[in-house]
Amino acid sequence: MYICTVIFFTDVCFIPLVYQCTNFDIIFLAKQEESAVKRIKLEYDEMKPTNREGQTFDVWDMLTSKEGTRVKCDQQKLLHAIRQGVPRGKRGEVWMFLAEQFCARVAPMDTSKFPYYNVSYDTLLKQLTSHHHAHAILIDLGRTFPNHSYFSSPLGPGQLALFNLLKAYSLLDPEVGYCQGLSFVAGVLLLHMEEHQAFFLLRHLMFRRGIRQQYLPDMAILQVKLYQLSRLLHDQLPDLYNHFDLYEVSPTLYAAPWILTVFASQFPLGFVTRVFDLIFLEGSDVVFRVALALLTYHKEKLMHCDSFEEIMNYLKEQLPNIDKTTLEKIMKQVYITDIAKQLNEYKVEYQVLQEEMTSVQPQMEALQKLEVQNRTLTEQNKSLLNQLESSLTNVQRLEKTRVLQQSQLNRLEMQNRALNVTIATLGNFMNSLVEQKLDIEIPDDVRRILSQISLTERRQSEVKLQQNNLMKMFQRSDNNSDKIMVKSLSTGKIDLPERKEFRANSLNSQTIMEPTLKTQQDKSPTSSTERISKFFSTSHNTILQQRHNSIFNNAKIDITVHEVDNLKNSEKSNSLPLPGKIEPKLDSNKISPTESVDSGLSTPSSPRSTEPHPLSNCDVTFTYNGTRELKNIKNIKNMTRNASQDISTK
């Protein structure tokens, strides 16, 4: 649809009416029309300096007519003339003259990068521009000087001329194509001259006066310019700079239209054309000088705005509101400021900063990534912390239950042990009774009870062994003292199943060391009671054998056991009533008659048919304090059982 419109426009406007006419009347009419159009075009408040109208007109008449011969004019003289003011009717000519002056002064540019640079306006107009550019230009036609009568009628002569000019330029410079802002520059030119001339001057401004780069797609130069303006403010108007900085008003927010339209979009044309005058004489840096002068002029009022909104509104509404006196004051300052050097410095500065930024960029990106990671990890951490919290309370609760159960277990254990001791002591007492008084009549009931005791004891000990093994496992898992034991045991380099046995044996051997037993053993050969001595001799042999074994076992094990014992003692001694209870009962054993000391070895060793009491394999017996004594008693109990059996067999 847009492409069709393009063709239509080209057809209508490409061939200027005037050249097609042969008739004089028509030419006359056309000329009349032309002047009418010119009048319409120049419908703006000129705001030119007072009094000197005739004079300035003459100066420019003289200059422009003379310059047909391309004589170079003195720059100062031209500046002086421009300060006098350029009459709007002469402006087109003056701009053309100034552009030619510039071209004569400066070496021609290298057009090799722009193949269309020298293509004529008419040729460009015949070509089709891209849909993209045509659309962008079209939507801006009604939005460029919409209140100026030349441009106001939709698709009227002004808008058509504007379309042609911008289309031709987009073909000449495909890289820029069309950029918003350009339509205002083109519009200002069109108000003062024909399309052809306007095209020439637009190209001149863009390429030769260096405003082209600010319209390039990446807008990099626009950013440089905004930075330059910011730095200018910083150095020339520090108070205002700080004030703006406080409310975060940067040139990016207000100055882009100034630069991109050369003030044309917001400011009155009388002012804009004065800026154009100076740009054609001195170049595009004039824009900075004007911006600076504007801000300087309004500085006090801007300093009184104390919010972002107020400042922005003032810049948008009040700043462009320029009357004749204001204009003169501002232009006066513009003429005398020279900031070329600073602008160059700022530009270099910006480029250095840009380079630094790009070198820092990867690090910044990495930092951002890390920040994101950090955030997610913090969240994870938070949820884990909550989990940990709940599991900790769980552990606490379980720990409490464990401690409770453990103490219960211990209590039951102690009770059990106490009962065992009682039973054993009673058994022992019975035995000694049998020993001492052979004539004693043991009731069958008592005998039966005795055998029952030994039986249950055996069973109990078996069960206990299992229990204790389990308990040991449990204790090992969290008890340091047990760990020490395991470690020191392992230094003995004994395989695990054997180790258990050896330990038990060594314990037995220790128990044998107890004097009470010895007396019994030593007494045995001389004892008058054959039945009992027989039993004792067997048990004695067993004991000796065990003792022998224990000698072969390295001492470490014994020590270890002691350690464990001690540890356990320290833990349990407070609560264990056993030793005290047992002592007197053992003493009763001691009372039994003792004679010789030796001959244990000479006795033929009986086969190990008499197995050690099941309890001798049991670790618990030494796990707690007082168990050694207990063991003695238990061994004796074993004897008791045999004795009672003997008795029964007898």
Add this chain to the structure above:
Amino acid sequence: MASATNGGESYNFKVVLLGEGCVGKTSLVLRYVEDKFNSKHISTIQASFLNKKINLDGNRVNLAIWDTAGQEKFHALGPIYYRSSNGAVLVYDITDEDSFQKVKSWVKELRKMLGVDISLVIVGNKSDLEKDRHVTLEEAKEYAEKVKALHFQTSAKLNEGVEDMFLALTQKMLDDAKKKKAQENLLIGQNSQRTVTVVDDEAETTKRGCCGSN
């Protein structure tokens, strides 16, 4: 009113208008802020700024509305305009399918750069040109729903739907802001809870220590 104001709070929201050139961004803002329609306003070069104060549910809301240039070139200047925006008005012209596609690309960019922190409203402007419609209401609504954006049809020229659209957007931003505030409070609460936990932990360890020594 006064009592409501007393109970409410004041909020500052930044709203940015985005969309292809000439879809009516500036007209929408002008209609909303100044209740004017000017068919002869100039192209927006880069951006312009307008302010609007409203009262919503007893809350004083200050809307800083940023009107942007439609031409794509200006996006090269970076996200300076939509950065830290609370809301975005993504405008398309119902007679221009391309402008609707442009809205879609804006949605993508905003979601990528700002996530869900920004409230979006998709606006089909120029509803007075119904006869030239090229974007169906269903299509636009469906899309808006998909990307969790509000959708409105407006005519800045006839002053239809403009006020409603800005109000709905403000309401959404207000809800989001309040939600965020509540979350922050919750977070603060959680933090204090965690501190208590730490104290608990310490007590626990000392207790354990006692057990061990016994």
